[in-house]
Amino acid sequence: MRFQQIDQFAAELKADTRAAVYDGSKKGHEKRTKLLFDEYADPDRLRRIAGEVKQHVVENLDTYLPQVEAKLKANGVIVHWAATAEAANQAVLGIMRARGATKMVKAKTMVSEETELAHFLEKHGMEALETDLGEFIVQIDGDHPSHIVKPIIHKNRREIATSFEKNGLGAYNDDPQTITRRARHFLRHKYLEADVGLTGANFVSAESGRLVLVTNEGNSRFCLAATKCHIAMVGIEKIVPRDYDLALFLNLLARSGTAQELTVYTEFISGPKSPTQPDGPEEMHVIFVDNGRTEVLASDCRDILRCIRCGACLNVCPVYRQASGHAYRSVYPGPVGAVLSPLMMGNKFPQKADLPKASSLCGACHEVCPVNIPIPDLLLRLRNRAKEENVPSPGTPPMGAWAVLASQPTAWRASLFGGKIINYLPTKLLPIPALRAWEAKRSLPAWRGGEFRKWLKTRKGRADFSPPASSRAEAKKAD
Amino acid sequence: MPDYTTELAVMRQMMGSRDGLVVFSERLALVNGIALTDPVALVARLRENKWLHGYCDPALWPALAPHFGADFKVDTTYDRKRVDDYAFGITRAVGAIAETGTIVLNDATTSRRLGALTPWVHIAVVERAKIFSDLPEAVAGLGQDTNVIWVTGPSKTADVEGILIEGVHGPGIQIALVV
Numbered sequence: 008m009r010f011q012q013i014d015q016f017a018a019e020l021k022a023d024t025r026a027a028v029y030d031g032s033k034k035g036h037e038k039r040t041k042l043l044f045d046e047y048a049d050p051d052r053l054r055r056i057a058g059e060v061k062q063h064v065v066e067n068l069d070t071y072l073p074q075v076e077a078k079l080k081a082n083g084v085i086v087h088w089a090a091t092a093e094a095a096n097q098a099v100l101g102i103m104r105a106r107g108a109t110k111m112v113k114a115k116t117m118v119s120e121e122t123e124l125a126h127f128l129e130k131h132g133m134e135a136l137e138t139d140l141g142e143f144i145v146q147i148d149g150d151h152p153s154h155i156v157k158p159i160i161h162k163n164r165r166e167i168a169t170s171f172e173k174n175g176l177g178a179y180n181d182d183p184q185t186i187t188r189r190a191r192h193f194l195r196h197k198y199l200e201a202d203v204g205l206t207g208a209n210f211v212s213a214e215s216g217r218l219v220l221v222t223n224e225g226n227s228r229f230c231l232a233a234t235k236c237h238i239a240m241v242g243i244e245k246i247v248p249r250d251y252d253l254a255l256f257l258n259l260l261a262r263s264g265t266a267q268e269l270t271v272y273t274e275f276i277s278g279p280k281s282p283t284q285p286d287g288p289e290e291m292h293v294i295f296v297d298n299g300r301t302e303v304l305a306s307d308c309r310d311i312l313r314c315i316r317c318g319a320c321l322n323v324c325p326v327y328r329q330a331s332g333h334a335y336r337s338v339y340p341g342p343v344g345a346v347l348s349p350l351m352m353g354n355k356f357p358q359k360a361d362l363p364k365a366s367s368l369c370g371a372c373h374e375v376c377p378v379n380i381p382i383p384d385l386l387l388r389l390r391n392r393a394k395e396e397n398v399p400s401p402g403t404p405p406m407g408a409w410a411v412l413a414s415q416p417t418a419w420r421a422s423l424f425g426g427k428i429i430n431y432l433p434t435k436l437l438p439i440p441a442l443r444a445w446e447a448k449r450s451l452p453a454w455r456g457g458e459f460r461k462w463l464k465t466r467k468g469r470a471d472f473s474p475p476a477s478s479r480a481e482a483k484k485a486d
Numbered sequence: 487m488p489d490y491t492t493e494l495a496v497m498r499q500m501m502g503s504r505d506g507l508v509v510f511s512e513r514l515a516l517v518n519g520i521a522l523t524d525p526v527a528l529v530a531r532l533r534e535n536k537w538l539h540g541y542c543d544p545a546l547w548p549a550l551a552p553h554f555g556a557d558f559k560v561d562t563t564y565d566r567k568r569v570d571d572y573a574f575g576i577t578r579a580v581g582a583i584a585e586t587g588t589i590v591l592n593d594a595t596t597s598r599r600l601g602a603l604t605p606w607v608h609i610a611v612v613e614r615a616k617i618f619s620d621l622p623e624a625v626a627g628l629g630q631d632t633n634v635i636w637v638t639g640p641s642k643t644a645d646v647e648g649i650l651i652e653g654v655h656g657p658g659i660q661i662a663l664v665v
């Protein structure tokens with residue numbers, strides 16, 4: 008194979024899909040930046056502090072998790088722990104069976120994507136219906152979401168209209184308003200018939216045990232107004248220490264995710280419905296899911312567990328914009344996915360070790376991340392791990408010869424001079440894959456080997472040049 | 487654990503010394519919601535759009551009934567089987583947030599979760615004295631209720647080609663009647 012898998016995918020991507028992904032992600036990013044900088048004196052400070060708060064949680068999960076469990080139990084919630092995806096799905100199935108339930112309505116949750124809950128339940132004879140419009144469309148299409156916030160960013164209205172028609176949701180009509188109304192009508196009766204409502208949680212406050220859930224469509228609220236049993240599947244890293252921290256995180260999440268000041272529905276749930284309230288769950292379960300998270304915690308990339316799944320790093324990433332989410336072969340695409348997905352593979356890490364390489368390390372993801380995750384650093388650590396584990400890297404030019412030259416000054420000088428030969432060779436015909444790939448799109452610049460050294464030696468003011476004392480000391484140490 | 491004041495999370499130049507109701511109305515309008523202070527204006531708007539059948543919290547109805555004419559059919563009980571019949575639902579809010587144009591509902595003050603969610607138009611009746619200025623203040627005021635929901639404008643999506651459509655699963659029209 009000549010290319011990395013992700014490059015191959017991007018090369019074969021339909022022009023329509025590329026355009027949809029590119030426009031969708033760019034639009035979100037531009038609005039986000041404006042909102043943050045117009046409305047806060049120092050938006051970077053917000054990000055930094057939010058990052059520190061989440062890092063504190065990640066490093067103290069062992070004390071926060073029992074605290075949350077106790078709080079939830081005191082609030083009348085039944086708490087389950089699931090080490091694996093399978094265990095989490097089994098827990099859901101167990102709860103449904105115990106209640107004699109057969110129908111579930113599901114709000115969007117990334118954890119349930121990880122565990123492929125809907126498929127699992129369907130295999131066991133349960134109905135599990137996605138209610139987020141995008142997720143619903145993905146479900147009836149037998150497709151996968153390609154963005155963690157905008158699941159159908161890769162689809163256009165014509166494709167959606169076609170699948171609505173195929174699934175008996177009315178004659179072909181690609182007007183987005185009509186599509187939405189049809190889904191509204193179809194789904195509201197489904198909510199009312201369902202036995203169980205499943206949601207995730209964006210945050211869980213350790214102080215109060217409140218689950219915080221944000222949506223724009225109102226689907227999670229509908230799940231929790233129509234059904235009698237609420238199951239929340241929650242990644243163990245979703246905790247924030249205090250209620251006090253919620254304002255900060257809600258502000259950042261809405262702006263970073265969808266460029267809103269606040270999501271339309273922000274729900275704070277600390278237990279089953281109040282006794283006086285006729286609608287809503289009488290029984291509430293929270294399933295804390297590990298599914299590889301403790302492995303991430305044990306690695307040198309634990310910072311990624313701060314992630315609040317806003318999708319801003321996807322929107323800003325030049326690679327994501329060109330390759331689309333499906334190129335990452337994972338539930339989590341984009342920069343966050345390039346870090347998280349290989350890590351969550353555990354000892355199957357090599358299967359996704361190519362993802363951290365799909366980055367120019369431009370740093371845009373770090374700059375937008377509302378919890379200030381140094382994604383480029385983490386990508387480098389994972390590249391290093393792949394190298395150490397000898398994971399083959401197709402399409403990467405071998406660097407061995409370069410390393411030999413670069414570590415021997417005489418050989419280096421000779422090669423700088425000798426490289427001039429390339430200016431006289433028909434480079435288009437050279438059988439070097441990397442060179443050919445480059446030449447397919449642009450032409451190689453002329454070889455100017457040695458010019459920089461010449462310039463450095465002869466430039467004006469050379470006599471005054473001496474490195475600052477501190478860097479000299481460091482250079483010594485490095486020696 | 488970093489220490490910070492919640493002032494950090496307050497939008498700049500949003501409140502100043504301005505009145506909570508003014509800011510709330512302005513911010514609600516920005517998310518396509520409507521703030522009204524006069525029940526007469528509310529009834530006129532419902533009539534004009536032919537939203538004549540609705541659900542109303544029984545605790546609110548005695549005060550509102552005189553404003554509604556005989557052309558309206560208003561139920562004070564909610565029937566799940568008739569989910570498509572209710573054009574509007576009137577319920578009480580426990581508060582509002584000025585900074586974001588948000589109304590705050592909880593289990594104690596909402597007569598029916600479904601009554602506030604399923605009709606095309608939701609009218610939240612909120613007391614003027616209960617408008618928080620900003621998110622940190624509203625978080626501090628969450629109280630003991632097991633279910634609090636902040637609603638900021640009508641239900642919406644941009645899933646299809648990034649085009650904004652209102653009224654996905656919840657109300658397409660969100661009104662706050664401030665009393």
Ligand code: SF4
Pocket residue numbers: 263313314315316317318319320321343372375376377378379380
């Ligand atoms: S890594 Fe940061 S920017 Fe990316 S989804 Fe997570 S929180 Fe958002």
